[in-house]
Amino acid sequence: MKDLKWDGIGHSRLASLTEAEFDALLGPILNDETLSILSPLSLYPDIPDAKHWARHLKNWGEPDPEDYSIVGMAIGLNSWHQSETATDIRWARVLSMVLAAKVIFQPEMKHLVDEIVGYPDVGDLRKVRPSIRAMEQSFGAPELQAEATQQGSWTENFWTQSKRETECYLLPRNIVSSADHSEISRQIISCYRALAKHFNDQESYVVADARLDASFGIAFYMIQLLATMIHGRSGSRLEGRIILRTMAECHIVLSYLKEIDADATWAQYRNYGTGQAKLAFLKIVDLDSKDLPSFVKKDDLEELANEDRWLEFVDIDLGSWAKMSLRDMSERAKKKDIYDKYYGWASGYVHGHWSAVRDTVFDLCGNPLHRFHRIPGPPRINMADATPDAVKLTNLTLDLVNALYPSFKPRIKIS
Numbered sequence: 001m002k003d004l005k006w007d008g009i010g011h012s013r014l015a016s017l018t019e020a021e022f023d024a025l026l027g028p029i030l031n032d033e034t035l036s037i038l039s040p041l042s043l044y045p046d047i048p049d050a051k052h053w054a055r056h057l058k059n060w061g062e063p064d065p066e067d068y069s070i071v072g073m074a075i076g077l078n079s080w081h082q083s084e085t086a087t088d089i090r091w092a093r094v095l096s097m098v099l100a101a102k103v104i105f106q107p108e109m110k111h112l113v114d115e116i117v118g119y120p121d122v123g124d125l126r127k128v129r130p131s132i133r134a135m136e137q138s139f140g141a142p143e144l145q146a147e148a149t150q151q152g153s154w155t156e157n158f159w160t161q162s163k164r165e166t167e168c169y170l171l172p173r174n175i176v177s178s179a180d181h182s183e184i185s186r187q188i189i190s191c192y193r194a195l196a197k198h199f200n201d202q203e204s205y206v207v208a209d210a211r212l213d214a215s216f217g218i219a220f221y222m223i224q225l226l227a228t229m230i231h232g233r234s235g236s237r238l239e240g241r242i243i244l245r246t247m248a249e250c251h252i253v254l255s256y257l258k259e260i261d262a263d264a265t266w267a268q269y270r271n272y273g274t275g276q277a278k279l280a281f282l283k284i285v286d287l288d289s290k291d292l293p294s295f296v297k298k299d300d301l302e303e304l305a306n307e308d309r310w311l312e313f314v315d316i317d318l319g320s321w322a323k324m325s326l327r328d329m330s331e332r333a334k335k336k337d338i339y340d341k342y343y344g345w346a347s348g349y350v351h352g353h354w355s356a357v358r359d360t361v362f363d364l365c366g367n368p369l370h371r372f373h374r375i376p377g378p379p380r381i382n383m384a385d386a387t388p389d390a391v392k393l394t395n396l397t398l399d400l401v402n403a404l405y406p407s408f409k410p411r412i413k414i415s
């Protein structure tokens, strides 16, 4: 044993040992009980140290497929690198490095050597375990990478075989019972009617009152989006996030318009939108009806673009209507908190960012032998409910209407 080149752990290290060396080294655990636990190794006849296990395992050559569950459990227990069992494995690496004199300790660190050699019976394990993990991590990966290279395709074969021979296991989802929003639905209708009455009560004698139309228009738009969320039961689905993001943007825009509250800015908002209608119209005007997008009607666009003035005189403005980003708009309107809470993450669902796609489309396979890969799941209907957020943004927008055209008191309550 003295001359044994034992500077690490792993199957390829064990494979390089002679039968005598192997038996001497692992002698203490080569008993019936341990060999019974290790019997699943026979599932993998190409492990580098197979020749040694073939001598000791009774079921070698006759693997039991049921043993894959034991391998899976072992990997599952160690998937979290700070788990107790994972720490035990990392301790084995630390111990091998200590015994191979690859780590030099100062005399005052003798207690550390005692704790490593005597693990888990020496010292306070609440301190010993973290120090073992830290020490193992400090060794870095080169040796393990060299080990993997030496093992060649074995590691890959292990995962390929394990995945091929075992089934996916869909992790159970947290089932969220969908809340009953029928009371909100009733309030939406009465609130919409009250807002329509309040709009009609305004004595405006301007043909195109940009301030009036935008203030109430955005508020009506918010209520319709909320109604869409409620009636489509989409608060707990993907659509709820997309709707909420639009609501956050609308609220910030109206907050900004109210903050500035200048005729030119109200007009700028309105003219930009009209210009967008003209731009869209010009892009489809020469298309045959069979080439038109299904959601667009050419006549509707022409009418929208012509509503305030002849289409020929409408300017087309590119970029942002306010010449600033929504983030800047939110800061100017003192609504940065709304931007941070409701706009950023929800935008990921609008843009199809990876995390949103992952959250919406995929479930996790819980089979540790599959390395927790993703599998497409049924459409998610159990996301956290966006409805309370949508109600809040709607009420905050009604607050803006109340400030611009006092007084408007109805709000939507959520129990």
Ligand SMILES: [Zn+2]
Residues within 6 Å of the ligand: 167, 168, 169, 365, 366, 367, 370, 373
């Ligand atoms: Zn799987």
